[in-house]
Amino acid sequence: FAERKELKLRIRELENELIKSKQKQSDAEHHLRPKIDQMSAEVVDSNPYSRLMALKRMGIVQDYEKIRSYVVAVVGVGGVGSVTAEMLTRCGIGKLLLFDYDKVELANMNRLFFQPHQAGLSKVEAAEHTLRNINPDVAFETHNYNITTMDNFTHFLNRISHGGLEEGKPVDLVLSCVEACNELGQIWMESGVSENAVSGHIQLIIPGETACFACAPPLIVAANIDEKTLKRDGVCAASLPTTMGVVAGLLVQNVLKYLLGFGTVSYYLGYNAMQDFFPSMAMKANPQCDDRHCRRQQDEYKKKEAEQPKQEVVQEEEEVVHEDNEWGIELVSEVSEAELQDASGPVPDLPEGITVAYTIPEKGGASGETVEETDQSLEELMAQMRKM
Amino acid sequence: FAERKELKLRIRELENELIKSKQKQSDAEHHLRPKIDQMSAEVVDSNPYSRLMALKRMGIVQDYEKIRSYVVAVVGVGGVGSVTAEMLTRCGIGKLLLFDYDKVELANMNRLFFQPHQAGLSKVEAAEHTLRNINPDVAFETHNYNITTMDNFTHFLNRISHGGLEEGKPVDLVLSCVEACNELGQIWMESGVSENAVSGHIQLIIPGETACFACAPPLIVAANIDEKTLKRDGVCAASLPTTMGVVAGLLVQNVLKYLLGFGTVSYYLGYNAMQDFFPSMAMKANPQCDDRHCRRQQDEYKKKEAEQPKQEVVQEEEEVVHEDNEWGIELVSEVSEAELQDASGPVPDLPEGITVAYTIPEKGGASGETVEETDQSLEELMAQMRKM
Numbered sequence: 073f074a075e076r077k078e079l080k081l082r083i084r085e086l087e088n089e090l091i092k093s094k095q096k097q098s099d100a101e102h103h104l105r106p107k108i109d110q111m112s113a114e115v116v117d118s119n120p121y122s123r124l125m126a127l128k129r130m131g132i133v134q135d136y137e138k139i140r141s142y143v144v145a146v147v148g149v150g151g152v153g154s155v156t157a158e159m160l161t162r163c164g165i166g167k168l169l170l171f172d173y174d175k176v177e178l179a180n181m182n183r184l185f186f187q188p189h190q191a192g193l194s195k196v197e198a199a200e201h202t203l204r205n206i207n208p209d210v211a212f213e214t215h216n217y218n219i220t221t222m223d224n225f226t227h228f229l230n231r232i233s234h235g236g237l238e239e240g241k242p243v244d245l246v247l248s249c250v251e252a253c254n255e256l257g258q259i260w261m262e263s264g265v266s267e268n269a270v271s272g273h274i275q276l277i278i279p280g281e282t283a284c285f286a287c288a289p290p291l292i293v294a295a296n297i298d299e300k301t302l303k304r305d306g307v308c309a310a311s312l313p314t315t316m317g318v319v320a321g322l323l324v325q326n327v328l329k330y331l332l333g334f335g336t337v338s339y340y341l342g343y344n345a346m347q348d349f350f351p352s353m354a355m356k357a358n359p360q361c362d363d364r365h366c367r368r369q370q371d372e373y374k375k376k377e378a379e380q381p382k383q384e385v386v387q388e389e390e391e392v393v394h395e396d397n398e399w400g401i402e403l404v405s406e407v408s409e410a411e412l413q414d415a416s417g418p419v420p421d422l423p424e425g426i427t428v429a430y431t432i433p434e435k436g437g438a439s440g441e442t443v444e445e446t447d448q449s450l451e452e453l454m455a456q457m458r459k460m
Numbered sequence: 461f462a463e464r465k466e467l468k469l470r471i472r473e474l475e476n477e478l479i480k481s482k483q484k485q486s487d488a489e490h491h492l493r494p495k496i497d498q499m500s501a502e503v504v505d506s507n508p509y510s511r512l513m514a515l516k517r518m519g520i521v522q523d524y525e526k527i528r529s530y531v532v533a534v535v536g537v538g539g540v541g542s543v544t545a546e547m548l549t550r551c552g553i554g555k556l557l558l559f560d561y562d563k564v565e566l567a568n569m570n571r572l573f574f575q576p577h578q579a580g581l582s583k584v585e586a587a588e589h590t591l592r593n594i595n596p597d598v599a600f601e602t603h604n605y606n607i608t609t610m611d612n613f614t615h616f617l618n619r620i621s622h623g624g625l626e627e628g629k630p631v632d633l634v635l636s637c638v639e640a641c642n643e644l645g646q647i648w649m650e651s652g653v654s655e656n657a658v659s660g661h662i663q664l665i666i667p668g669e670t671a672c673f674a675c676a677p678p679l680i681v682a683a684n685i686d687e688k689t690l691k692r693d694g695v696c697a698a699s700l701p702t703t704m705g706v707v708a709g710l711l712v713q714n715v716l717k718y719l720l721g722f723g724t725v726s727y728y729l730g731y732n733a734m735q736d737f738f739p740s741m742a743m744k745a746n747p748q749c750d751d752r753h754c755r756r757q758q759d760e761y762k763k764k765e766a767e768q769p770k771q772e773v774v775q776e777e778e779e780v781v782h783e784d785n786e787w788g789i790e791l792v793s794e795v796s797e798a799e800l801q802d803a804s805g806p807v808p809d810l811p812e813g814i815t816v817a818y819t820i821p822e823k824g825g826a827s828g829e830t831v832e833e834t835d836q837s838l839e840e841l842m843a844q845m846r847k848m
Contacts (some may be wrong), residue, residue, distance in 0.1 A: 079467040086474035093481040105566065105576040115696045123657075124570045126698035130656040132734075155572075159701040162570050177505035178493065180548050182512045184543075184572070187594055188493040191506075200525065206575055268518040269511075308503045310514035313547040321706035325733050328702065333694035335658065335734035345713050346520075346723035350738040373653075441466040 104208045111137045111164065120207070121164060122374065123385060140209075142331050143236050145169040147219060147248035149195040151311055152263055152272075154185035155320035156247060160210075161203045166237050167211035168174050169204070170196045171228065173218040183337055184320075211237070225252070232258060252280050254365040257372070261330075263323045269310035270345040272319035274338065280369030282339055283355035286362045307434050315345055461581035477695070492596045497553065499525045507825030508595070509552060519718045528597075528718050531624050533557040535607060535636035539699055540651055540660075543708035544635060549591045550597075550715065554625050555599035556591070556629070558584045559616065561606040571701050572708075604635055611639070620646060633715060642667050642753040647719075651711045658700035658708035658733040662726065670744055671743035675752045703733055783824040 105120070115127035127133040146153050149172040157168055172195040176186045190198040196214035204212060213235060219228040221283055229252060233242050246253055246260040253260040257279050265272040277284055322341055329335045339354035357370050493508075501513035515521040532548055534541050537560040545556055564574045578586040584602035592600060601623060607616040617640060621630050634641055634648040641648040645667045653660040665672055693727040710729055717723045727742035747756050 076464060076467065079464065079471065083467065083470055083474065084476060086471065090474060090478050090481060093478060115567075117567050120566045120576070121695050122567050122571040123699040126696050127657060127700075130698045132656055132698065134660055135731065155705065158572060159705065162572065162701045164570075178508045179503075179505050179510050179593065181508040182552075184546060184550065188508070189593065191493075202575075205577065206569065225690075229527040268520055269515060270520055283671045308510055308514050310518045310520065311511040312515075312713070312716070314709045314716065316709075317547065317705050318709035318713070321702045321709060322736070325706070328700070329733075335805075336736065338736045341736050345717075348710070348724065348726045348729050348738070348740055350736070352736055418472070 104205060107208050111140065124163060133334050136332065138332060139164050139328075140166045141237065141241040142245070143167040143241075144170070144327065145171065145232055145235070145243045145246045147246065148170045149199050150174070150263060151180070151183035151313075151316040152320045152323065153248060154183075154195070154199055155317060156202060156263075156324055157199060158185055158326070159320060159324040160207065161207045163324070164207065165214065167243075168237075169231060169235050169243060170199055170212065170214045171217070171219055172199075172246055173216060179308075183311060183316050227258065228252075232256065244331065247323065248328070254284050254363055254369060255275065257369055261323060261326060263319050265311065265315055265319055267309040269312045269315055271340040271343060272315055272345075273340065274319060274323045276326065276330070276337060276338045277365065278373075280357060280371070280373030283357055284361065284363060284366045286366055287355070287358035312345075315343070318343055318345075332398050474606075492593060495596050499528065500784060512551060521722050524720065526720060527552055527716075529625065530555045530633070531555040531557070531629075531631040532715065533559065533560045533620055533623070533631045533634045537570070537587050538562070539571035539701075539704040540653060540708045540711065541569075541636060542587055543585070543705060544651075545587060545591060546573055546594065547708060547712040548715070551712070552595065553598055555623075556600065557619060557623050557631060558600065558602045559586055559605070560563055560584050561604060568694075569703050594687075616640075617644065620644065632719065635711065635715070642757060643664065643673050645757055645821045649711060649714060651707055652705055653667055653696040653699065653703055656701045657703055658833055659731060660703055660733075661728065662707065662732040663728045664713045664714065664718065664725060666761075667754065668745060668759070668761030672749065672754045674754055675743070675746035682739060700733075703731070706731055708735075747826065823843055 087109050108121070111125055112119055113119045113122060113128065115122050124139075125136055127136050143166055146157050146160075148167060149157060149170050153170075153172070160168060174195050176190045176193050176195055176198050178188060180186050181188060181339060184200070186195070186198060190202075194216045196216045200212050200214050214230070215224075215228070215231065217224045217227075219225055231243075232252075232395065233256065234240050236244075238244055242256075242258070245258075245353075246258055248260075248262060252258075259276075259278050261274060261276050263272065263274045276282065292418060322338075322343065326338055326341070330337045338352055340352060342349075342351040344350070357366060359367070359370060361367055361370070465550075496509070498515055499509045500507055501510060501516065503510050512527075513524055515524050531554055534545050534548075534556060537558050539546060541558075541560070545558060548556060562583050564578045564581050564586050566576060568574050571679050573590070574583070574586060578590075582604045584604050588600050588602050591598065601619070603612075605612045605615075605617070607613055619631075620634060620640075621626050621644065623631055630644075630646070632647075634649075635645055636650060640646075647664075647666050649662060649664050651660065651662045664670065668801070688756060710726075710731065714726055714729070718725045721797055726740055728740060730737075730739040732738070745754060747755070747758060749755055749758070
């Protein structure tokens, strides 16, 4: 009897220990902080929003809480997209839609966000798990598919048009390169980092108002080598957490300025890490654009403008530097057109197909010659873009 | 007997289950990938260094593996320091020394890196845990103390001078504001973000060669309100993950350029998020500097230069824009001196004690008047700095 009693006691003990162990495990897996109904500016260590709400007191943002009403779709949760999603999550965005079909690999560990133990998981699944832990106040919707197949593309367009905070409403902003936004008239921001890891850019596209991809070459690295080709040849693009972190930071800063209405929203901002050079400009849409959706959006924009004579999309009107060029695009720029043209060449010693985005114009160089050289290089870029 | 057998079986079962549960927990807590002896450029999904080693093939970095031989000390593991440490860890730096005495709070969640479940842990402990999971090839040394107390300061100096990869050797670079570096002749980089969250900067200080803090006011936000004061008044500084991510990215990019010898290392690079303006310049040390350590380092630098007539620290020699000003500092700048002076004023509507770092010079403004206004503001800044 004594032994039986002892055995039963041991079972009770083990059962309790097991429950505790499982609880601990579950806590570690789901260490969510409680949700917060209303953003507060109270300065206490337990308030995750105090430093953001302080933007109001500092006179930077009028109504920070408004961020909760916005929905952003991030297409591609890679080196830039993942950090972009994390920044928006920490800022307390209302809802994020994430689209990607890739898996996390150890080869991604040279960029921020993903961790080695997530290798093998789908990027959207791993991202949602991390982001929900960081801020459970954000709503997430993830889609683990390739948006370029016919069925998925239809579904994707549907989610962009109806996946708002209130189902049926459109999202407020799409991030990453999606030409379909022209068709939908959807405002979007695009970003990119070069294959040599040392330059990048961000760009705001307002269909009908600013240049789309068919309007103008995206004065960026447009290397016509895709990842698959690189991998097959045992070659891969270089990448750095620094460049991707900077580009994600500039992108989300531009998103915040656009959504919350502070500062000057950049239409195009480049980053050349070799020289710490940051060219910026604005490009208006090209009336002779090849894309009929773009031309239609331009007509609609003109109509709207005529109806509302004083529409303000961007805080500050910049001086038009140059009104006429070979693409019929207006450049509104801080750097001169010659500098911008210089910016796409000459190219240093890089593997075939890799093009540096921009370099600082050489001081005292023969400018006539440089312009010649660059005109060609831009045409080549344009031809490459058209072929895509 | 049957019952006893059954009970014993149940105990065996429970014991096994408990072992499994604890194992799972331990795996989740210590999901370390195996260490990697030698960095390889092999393009396989399982290689965390393939994208970094690709910098060699792209012609950007000659000897990327060299990064393993470098040691960086990060003083302050906050919004910028933590992301800085993560970037260096993902780049595969040899060793990181982390110094901080603060605890993780939910109020830090509006910046990258820390997660809500780490609230309450010391920042260096939480950081080391995360960073070791991300890259177990990096050596870590953490110190959970305030470096400004006498005893800790002595210990800190000792670790800077002896905490290299091989014990006894100095570290290669110190990140964050440590005036003691002048005394040690230790090269360091400093960074900062403004209290209104929308500007920041990075700066490289080579004692004896470039301007130290006593040589010149660090043309930055130098709000003379400390965190404790702000908290007592129920006020806190604003911060954004975007600005801090950009500043950390620019800082670590500069570290990589400096250590691995590519591109142009920036002496001073500012970031004004409101206008996407990035002033950059170089400031030589002031021969009339108040700091005797600085003057001694200047003498030593001159001697060294005389011995080695062709010393190259920075890849590209930039044009000297202005050789003479009120502090006797040479400015080597991309922006004109007038622009730089404009850059520290006029100040928008901000709370007392908060100063914006720089604003874009107003186009067509009466420049004479602006310079007057700005001279005062810089003097005030200098006075504030001297008092610190």
